Amino acid sequence: MKKGSKKTERMGKVYPFNPTGESYYRRGMAMYQRGQLDKALKYILRAHELEPAEPMILVQAAIIETEIGEFASSNDRLRHVLNKLDPSMSEIHYFMANNFAHLGLFQEAYKHATAYLDLNEDGEFAEDAEDLLELMSLEEEEEEWDEDLDQDELIMHQEQAGKLLAEGKFKEAIELLEEVIERFPDYWSAYNNLALAYFYFGETEQATALLTEVLNRNPGNLHALCNLAVFYHYQERVDELDQLMDALESVRPFLYEHRFKLGATFALVGRHEKAYGWLKSLVKRGFEGDAGFYFWLSHSAWHSGHKKVAEDAWKRVLDEQPEKQGHEPWNTKPEDDALSEEMYPEERLFSLFKASMAGSSLADEVPPAYFTSVEEEYFNLLRNHGDRMDQSPIHRAHEVALLLNRSFDAALEENKGLYYMWFHIVFFASEEQYGFKNIPALTAAVEYSWKKVRAHRVSQKEVAQKHGVSTATMRKYINDIQNFLP
Template sequence: MEKQNVKDRQHATKIIPFIQTGEYYFKKGLKTYRQHDIYKSIKHFKRAIELEPNEPMFLCQLSVALTEIGDYVLSNQYLTKIIDEPKFDMPECYYFKANNYAHLGLFQEAAKHAEWYLEREPDGDFVEDAEDLLDLLRLEEDDDEVSANHQDELIVKQEHAREFLETGRLDEAVTLLKEIIREYPEFWSAYNNLALAYFYSGDVENASEILDEVLSKNPGNLHALCNSLVFLYYQRKNQQVKELTRRLSFIQPMLFEHRYKLGATFGLIGRHDLAYKWLRNLQRSGFEGDETFYYWLSYSAYFTKHFDVAKNAWKRVLEENPSKKGSAPWESDSTKPISDVLDRWLTGDFIEERLYGLFLASKTNSALARKDLKHIQFHATLEQEFANYVLAKKKKSEKIPSYIIDGYNIADTLFTQNKHDDSANEELYLTWLMIYDEAVKRQFNVSNWQAWAAATEYIWRNHVSRTITQQQVAEKYKISKATVMKYVKFVKELLH
């Protein structure tokens, strides 16, 4: 009888599926917003909008949260979506935009939107606030009203241009940016965006000319330098990429925006060590980035063996964009066989990558790892001689120059000293092989293996924020501190 009752209850039970609607995420967003967890509330509001993109209350609440964290430009973009749709009828959005414009210093636009709000809703909830804002704005007025109008007009136009770029309306972006440059010939941001518009549309020549113009007039413009690096990378101008990467690697920017630009640029060209340095630095400083930020952080962390950071960052990517599922760095690369990994290095764009591929091949016991080396077309004598040494199974021969044996053994010394250290990675060996290439060109003596290895490790570890003293590295390699100091100077000279 008991069995029958259980069976009856099973038939009577209905499974009610849990459907996560836009309303569900909106309520979660409101709850976290009231708990002053603004960043989490923004995530929930964005998810609500993904599920119900035409709900004006969701858009409006997200804009309010964005104002809280100081993202006034993006807040206004969401408010504009509401205002541009007559059926939504939410005049308070004019006041919210006025408030944002005031924060941005666009006082003319702020006053205009506050007045529009009062016209449309003279008895609204924000009437007193709008009037107070107008009183405050009148106090800010000065005799230079024409200049203020021009500044407002400039920034509004720049906002529109950026929106055109982000939505792929490149012809409109080019037209508007050219207009801005004619009116404001020293507004460098417009030049950089115009270069990007040309580049996205396939006009690389015009894009490069624009950046050359910026850098001739404003040589330290970081955005122009980073964009130049990306353009050179896609044009496979490897030597220029290498030189500009070195220059940018020594820059120490203060602004979050510049650190982000550097980190994302280094990530895009495959310099994961440098990308991780800046993106992780931003995260530790409390920076709350977007999907793109966490994408590059995850990739740079994974390829520098910071696997926990990579996985946590990838979770943030999927929260923002679930369609990225299946494209994590470990899902796309970690399952490759050793032959594929070697092929990636042996066919790399830079000589240090190809030398590292040869060194890696020498460290495998697989015949497969070396079977194709005889047929690879190397770009330089140094690579061919290095390959000959690896193929000779590292036997000393009169045909093998001593600097080839020395260069290999310095890489091997670094390997021996760091093979049990999880913080060491391929970038350490790439750093040495980059130094080695320059040392051979400039006929430096590289016979002191321990000294060159110690100096390389000292420079590398301090460059990627893993501090080590010259005394510590001297003890590790069993040489004097004075010798370390001497060879550190050599390394710095070669890197510069």
């Protein structure tokens, strides 16, 4: 299947609708007609947020994702429409078949193409579906599919798990990957990804145990060794990290995938000369990486003195991820506090908090149009200088941030993750009308949860006493905030 084929072009049709999110949809479709697909997708997804029950919006988003090559994500949206919003939209089977064909998952492509034809023998996409079946030559090879079924399913699970990890949905990723390793007990990639999911979810002992199991059963597994280095780096286990990285310097992998993993790991831990050597060697051999590859190439090149390579690599990053503008490796003081529509709500809430702590006045400012209702409420609170007469939930959430700031300076880079976690909780809890009733207990719960994520040795009793609350009360609020974490 080639991009720009008849199938892809036919999918790029415009679906009319009349929801209250119409203005965002119209703006998205205007961008779509101009060929500005990234911007189009952003506006269409905003329309979906406003009208989550309108299936045609999500279908249009899926169509755009197909055109930009995000086939797995497109199918996720189409599957949601078919299963949750409108099971009667039979054309979705054709769209999914097309995506699966692009992914090389021909068993799934056949299943959905035939499902569409069964429901729409003379439908709008009937001829295209028949062409798709012919292109895959599936009619003659039906007897061979069963042996490929497990492989197709394994690829699908792996892609879905990778997507969940990227989105920070660690609980869902853990559930999916545990199912995978139960069915495929020697699939080491799933073990490695499951270890990452456990680690970022705060279950560091379980994560390390999984990597140890992999290395015991598959000694020298490079992905496991590199992931272990990542764990040591974030846990600030300097001696163990140095020992492991010194050992990895003697490794000479053959596969491109392993060279990329090794180079990215060296870059992450700050060994930029080594990182640059591996990543640049891939470029010389004609390797075409994604934005992640060029991100690490740019960083390692810049920090090892290869300015031109760094700048060229960063252009490749921006081609795929224009939202990275301003985060170049040479931008030593990125404007983290500058609000942007591209930021996540928790990033904007944290920026507002830092601005208020720095004494910036919002008295003459108005909240940007892209602010959510939670952000606008917080903006107005800070504009009134956090008036203590205001005992609203958002004010109590602000008081928690103020208490956290006594122990964790919000201006320090090392504490950024703590505040992102808290304001992520603030945003989603506010949407659920959570009351933020007990400020000291919430502060204790957040501090303890964060320290557990960072694998710091700390007891619940110690943190609870620090904030003057009982351990039982702190535990209650730990359970509360877990409901609003990914």
